[in-house]
Amino acid sequence: MAKSLTPIPYLFAILLLHVVSANSFAHPSLYNHFHKCLKKHTKPPSDQATISTILFAQSNVSYPSVLRNYIRNPRFNTSSTPKPSLIITPLHESHVQSTVICAKSVIPIQIKIRSGGHDYEGVSYISDEPFIILDLFNLRDVTVDAENGVTVIQASATRTLLLNREEKKNPRLPRRSLPHRRRRWPPQRRRVRQHAPARTLEQNAIDLVVQWQEVAPRVDDRLFMRLLVSPVSSATLRGQKTVRVSVVTLFLGSADELVTLLEKEFPVLGLNKKNCNELTWIQSVLWWASYNYTKPETLLDRRLNSADFLKRKSDYVQNPISRDRLEWIWKKMIELKSILFVFNPYGGRMSEISSDAMPFPHRAGDLFKIQYSVTWEEAGSVEKNYTTQAKMLYSYMTPFVSRNPRSAYLNYRDLDIGINTFGENSYEEGEVYGLKYFNDKFERLVKVKSEVDPENFFRNEQSIPVLPKKG
């Protein structure tokens, strides 16, 4: 008995330490410090007047809602999730600059930067060290300088805001300033078509996937064909599970053209004109976002403070996966129950851009990207079950995906593939996830990082480390 009690005083000591250190950083002096410092460093002086409206201390009644509004994964919305000592919500670029100066200078404190997207792992608003959040949700302006051909889009702007401004201010602008071929920006009047037939195993879903792998990465550049694979209950075999496969497509052309093209290239799909909808580009955006056929203004709704629990992972496929292997994978998915796949074809424009032209490395040679996706609604202990499903499927997929490195997609942020503690081995730790996200571009990114931020002030669990100091 006595023995089993000994750990308790130890536990207390840890808890006390934790509380003390957390308190010292949540102290009101931090608020005062920032208030004063921002006033001093914000230029022009006209931007100083608004400083008292952009600082949210933990004691502020609005703090919880400001923090939650852009939490996009409730796994990171619990009472034990580390909270920022302060949230700063800039109204002007000058506020961003002075926040960085103040966080770096007087009390060095970590900054987490949040633009309000779909950060899967909460790295934009959580840290194990004392930190503040620089929340950019007010910075959503789009300014167009047609004369010089420069468009500035602030970090938090959405696609609809961009479209709204351009349509209202100057309807012809997209064509001139944003060449649509390069940016995939079709002019508004052009019609776009899509379809989504679904197949189960009993309906030759395997044939569909076999042919999709061959066609999707190399077909007409105007055609994007995403493939979804999910376990479902069988409609024909009572009480049995099967796998459903569906293809969701965006085509920049007419329905007739698409039907003709796919009859030739992808006959297994059996596309019918009935499966196609001819839409304007903005209506197709609404459709992709599952908003159906509502007004484009619906996209301005930022769905604040609402999200499902989720875990995502990613892989790249470089050789088509054979029929037998697909069958084996589907069986595993049925066993696991809740996890599904999204296959995104590469090829097309992606493989025309040279792999060393920019940091994004996944180019020629990648047939498609896999997103592993599991989503649930209940809080608490079920989380482990779902995240384990993701880990197991990822492990089953090892023989069928890229290796050395096993590549991953940065936007589908996944802390399982390695994190950095920024100790002595930060370079080696960084290599583990850095090579997966950036392949051989990692080395170059480390050089850039070492030059522009040698102190590693801007960092998160998977940021690029600096070169080890010599000597």
Ligand SMILES: Cc1cc2nc3c(=O)[nH]c(=O)nc-3n(C[C@H](O)[C@H](O)[C@H](O)COP(=O)(O)OP(=O)(O)OC[C@H]3O[C@@H](n4cnc5c(N)ncnc54)[C@H](O)[C@@H]3O)c2cc1C
């Ligand atoms: C339902 C859903 C669907 C998605 N679909 C897709 C998809 O189809 N394609 C795709 O590519 N991705 C997709 N994503 C992923 C998502 O788009 C990315 O995670 C995206 O990069 C988030 O960008 P953000 O700028 O809003 O960043 P945040 O979520 O705010 O933060 C992401 C990271 O960027 C950093 N950061 C944010 N702003 C700045 C800044 N101004 N300067 C420096 N660092 C900054 C943050 O600190 C953090 O590390 C999806 C996510 C979800 C949840």
Ligand SMILES: *[C@@H]1O[C@H](CO)[C@@H](O)[C@H](O)[C@H]1NC(C)=O
């Ligand atoms: C909360 O913070 C906001 C933004 O800085 C400020 O305008 C407001 O006065 C604060 N409220 C209280 C009660 O301190």
Ligand SMILES: *[C@@H]1O[C@H](CO)[C@@H](O)[C@H](O)[C@H]1NC(C)=O
């Ligand atoms: C976060 O949790 C609170 C309750 O604790 C809830 O009201 C809120 O809707 C949640 N927000 C998100 C984004 O999960």
Ligand SMILES: *[C@@H]1O[C@H](CO)[C@@H](O)[C@H](O)[C@H]1NC(C)=O
């Ligand atoms: C769109 O339509 C589908 C099917 O009719 C429905 O399940 C879904 O809730 C709708 N989405 C929205 C945002 O209205």
Ligand SMILES: *[C@@H]1O[C@H](CO)[C@@H](O)[C@H](O)[C@H]1NC(C)=O
């Ligand atoms: C998840 O829970 C279900 C139902 O309780 C169980 O059958 C399954 O084995 C669990 N999966 C994992 C990966 O823990």
